[in-house]
Amino acid sequence: MSDRPDPWLLLPAPVRRLPADLAAVTLLVLLTVVAVFAPVVRETPLRIVLGLPFVLFVPGYAFVAALFPEAGEGPVDEELEDPEAVEASRDGGIDGIERVALSFGLSIAIVPLIGLVLNFTPWGIRLTPIMVAVSGFTLVAVALGAVRRWELPQEERFSVPYRSWIAGGREEMFEPDSRADAALNVVLVLSILLAVSSVGYAVAVPKQGESFSELYLLTQNETGDLVADDYPTEFTHGEPRELVVGIGNHEHETVNYSVVVMLQNVTFVTNESRVRSANGTVTPVYNETRVLEEERMRTFETTLGQNETWIQPHSIEPTMAGEDLRLTYLLYRGEVPSEPSVDGAYREVHLWVNVSRTTSR
Structure with missing residues (x-):
């Protein structure tokens, strides 16, 4: 048995306990800061690739996580006939689709509001103040969302079902029910690759205006x-x-x-x-x-x-x-x-x- 300590244990306990989705948000914020300010990286397309979700999705997701720490229910099962049970299953939480939609909508509202506040400060609307303000807001919302989840019982906390998504996707891709499903899977993969390639080319080779x-x-x-x-x-x-x-x-x-x-x-x-x-x-x-x-x-x-x-x-x-x-x-x-x-x-x-x-x- 090795006496070498696990690097993961060197992190503070709250960081190790951070929910996976909030940990991913925190990591994206840190990577975006590096991509924007690092001398070499800031000249690469990585700045745009990370900057778009940082502005359009991440602040809203962190804010939603702070507002709704509970696990929400999707469409109600037909076997769930008791109205009181139906209401209890939806009390306080939102499902994944609602959470994603709210994340985009709130991000589009939060970032301009932060810019409006900065406009009345000595720092103004510039890159560094915007990055500091949006990053600070997001990290504070992440911390608040994590604390509110920890206060709930384990079975009531919201969590992203990564494993079930991966298992379902693997089964759908590699074990299709018919040849038609297999053909549709191939078309889907090719469409995704084409879309990603097109966006990547547009980011890597942007059309420059007048200098x-x-x-x-x-x-x-x-x-x-x-x-x-x-x-x-x-x-x-x-x-x-x-x-x-x-x-x-x-x-x-x-x-x-x-x-x-x-x-x-x-x-x-x-x-x-x-x-x-x-x-x-x-x-x-x-x-x-x-x-x-x-x-x-x-x-x-x-x-x-x-x-x-x-x-x-x-x-x-x-x-x-x-x-x-x-x-x-x-x-x-x-x-x-x-x-x-x-x-x-x-x-x-x-x-x-x-x-x-x-x-x-």
Whole structure:
């Protein structure tokens, strides 16, 4: 006999006693968290494969398990004629079909409600807060459902009849009553394989839309909300003003971003060139922007995954004074070049501001 301890015994007693279906829910939550946040795994289709049931089924199932720990009855047997016995057999429980239907319906209701609550918190509706909130809700519901089942007698607890399902499926597949049943089994298996293959291909080779990145400026209004309005245009030399810069990644891949904030004194030069066209001679006029003086104020760096956003409040404290200065935000993918400019940036936004010198008293 081996003296090596069983690894299963190393787990806490409540974990070992966890019902099989709730243990599977807990495992799926943990696997989804790994698939979403692990550096290598999050780039694979496993993230979508686990994410769909995590959003559409798991929270509702855990909530239903907490609400209905009792074993429910299916269709009532015709031999069960006593009305009181019929009512007692259905008291407090729901059958498997009702449980599955409620799980989908409640999940579709719970996840948006969690997102609505997060929208009014400082964290907002982003990947990490959503994952933490949905995972936390599910695990709390699992714990509550397990405790409520343990409080019931063994014969009244809900349990998924895995063994009877497996035995029935094996008998139906390998011991059909007729050749027609055998043929139908083969068609069923092929249909399932075709459906799984189609879904797997759609997940593994998704149709990608347009790839782009967002760069935008925001301000904070009197109620504390971020809005694209009421930008500061009047600055005083050495006095800070608050702005918020944001980035949105829609590149279908993880991107390292850099943002350079520059205050530039620019001038517009009008150039003329005479070009003879087929219809006669024309004189096109175009403007060239030249930077006379510039001040590099801030540099930000961040890494974003697909559909992730980044918002950075910051202060602008100019040391260069003048009128019609261009407060420019330059976005780069990767490292910033030695001489950042509007022409070489991936994205650019700017404000025209006036900076006055501090008046002496």
